[in-house]
Amino acid sequence: MNLEQILENIAEQHLPLLEEHGFIPGGHNGPYYDKETPVRNTAHWSTIFAYLYQKTQRPDYLQAVISCADYLMSVPARPMQASFYCRTNINKDLSNGTIGQAWAIEGLVSAYKVTQQKAYLETAREVFLLHPFDERYNLWKVVNVDGSIRQFDMTFNHQLWFAASGAVLLAELDDLEIKRQCDLFFNALPSMLRIYNNGLIKHGVLNSVTFIDKLRNVFDWITYKRKSIKSGKDMRYKENGYHLFNLYAFALIKQFYGDIPLFNSDKFKKALSYCFSEQLHDSLENQDRSKDINKMPKVTTDQVNIYGYSYNGPGFELPYITKVFNNELGDNSVLISQVTKKQLEYTYNHEQKSLNIHTEDQATLEARFYEYVRYINTHSS
Template sequence: MESDSGTVTLYDIIERSARDGLDLQRDDGSFPPGRNYTYDEPETPVRTTSHWLQILTKAYEISGDEEFEDAANSAIDYLLSDNVRPSGFTYHCRNVESKDKCNGLVGQAVPIRALTRASEVFERADAKETAEEVFRLHPFSEELGLWERVEINGRTLSFDRTLNHQIIFAAAASELAPDVKVVKDRVEAFLDNLSTNMRLHSNGLIKHYVRPPLTDVVRSISRALRRRYDMLTNEIAFHYYSYSDERRKKERGYQTVNLNALSRLKPAFPNHEFWGCEKLSRSLGFVHNNEHDLIEGVDTKHGNLLQGISIAKIRRRLEDIPIAEQRQRIVTDLRVDADSVSELFDIDGVDENTQAALVSALTDLPDVEIR
């Protein structure tokens, strides 16, 4: 969509993409599933449908078009159906041999976030209730400030040791925090522990695994030895990978993933002391010092597909830089003249269903002229 003056804004792109998405939606309300681009593994429709729900929700807010409302409600109905939570517990996100079907915390964060936002716009109390229910299923350790994974059959697995998964889950849940005390309390406790759990290299690069104090880990393991034993092996893995060049390359890819998710937490907890801590300042410094290389592309399939857009969000929310001054960062990730939503992000090696759903990354930005 283009104005009479020939300008294109971010909201134009979202609305145009949502209109393309109407043709992709299936009879049951779902959208075609993508593949995990890092490992090229098949996924269920949960992630793509959740991302499209975010797109349709924002497009309806922009335009008021009832077609978007109807499609969004169909996507909500799908995400509330028995198909996606077959045992009534967590969302079924993938079928990959030797891996959990819930896709850790990150698999659950995506529908929690989409349902919470849509529930407010479309007055769907059932959507918010489901988001809260799935959040509550995940045991939280006050001692460590971390969540455990829960399989789709309800079985508690172990702590999700990947830092960005923990932050993304907390960020998704934070949108429930104003209305749900248990969410607010747990996410706040997560932030209380984050300056300890998050470890950095000397240059400010965030390490991939969480690392709570060893004494706290030992105390926690003594209470649930079998499922929490992974945190002891985590201590060994943490030191081993600290010296791995391949792991550092991976961590470079995830730097903006971590910081972007953190920036989404700040609006719900604006006065928390974490925002003034030295570790956050150093990790932002890494982005300052390496921004050009990050945007040009990190030589790894791990991490952020949209570095420029993520850096714009980080700068806006954590450093108060106006979005109007960040147009160029956003434009680096977009093909404004793309003929379809699947071509908007021209990313090698990423399937078209995953690429199309990436438009959801634009929905938490204010409008800005792109061309």
């Protein structure tokens, strides 16, 4: 049984769930155990149901898309008509930085494509433009659920995915301000993207304007390195789990926006090449979690990298990356086949027809099947 067939089986289980609740229940952000509202998973399933409707023309799939989008437009999803309410941890921002908003924007755009309901697109546009873009740093600030402004989201993949959601949005509407912001961000990427010598993308953003900022960055980096050496831990366990997630966002940008200056750089080519390296794929299966710099006390499953197959889903991400960047790559069909097969071996329960093995968060992992949907669409086009 291939991934597409499994997706359809899981979708059939989610139709009555959506009909019962009016949304797809949230998970808890995988190994982080931050309880999430239904926004993220409902947005992901909007993309899945949109694909299934386009494939089958079944009315129940169309209704599922509408139900997902209508939830995203509802008061519970945007209680103060500002950012989407994505997580419930009061010790963190309830909007889940810029990435929580990016996922919701994607879901609304997917719904618009099959329904042509402009209200979905306008809400996506409104939420994107709520986020202040600072041209000194070429970064977006986080907007709280009540509309108040926080500081920058300093996780690189969060900024990247927000820009990618802008690219997805711009493919459906003309908006000069969204395009201007995205252009500035894309033009800054050659200096903003940081990689190790092997091409692995670093997790944090280091962007500074003033001399004081530069000194603070240097101090923080020295402090981090000292702690890493002393503890024997560093970020690379996590960064390996997120590498394909980063490249997936770059693939979104290429498909929906086109080429950007970064794609011609040696730095990016190195990062792209690392997607197919033995080192990355060994780390996704065999790397020792004792080296993870994050403390994840609730995690019970660690047979594989907890940020990889059990959460980010390399079997969903690598096929799409390969398809979009096909002209820059050789034949990787054997590796793609191996990775999709491993995704099933590690996480799919054949008896229950669910992705509930070796994962901390079945609900979110199943919703992340939406990433594979884009591969199916580009593969068949």
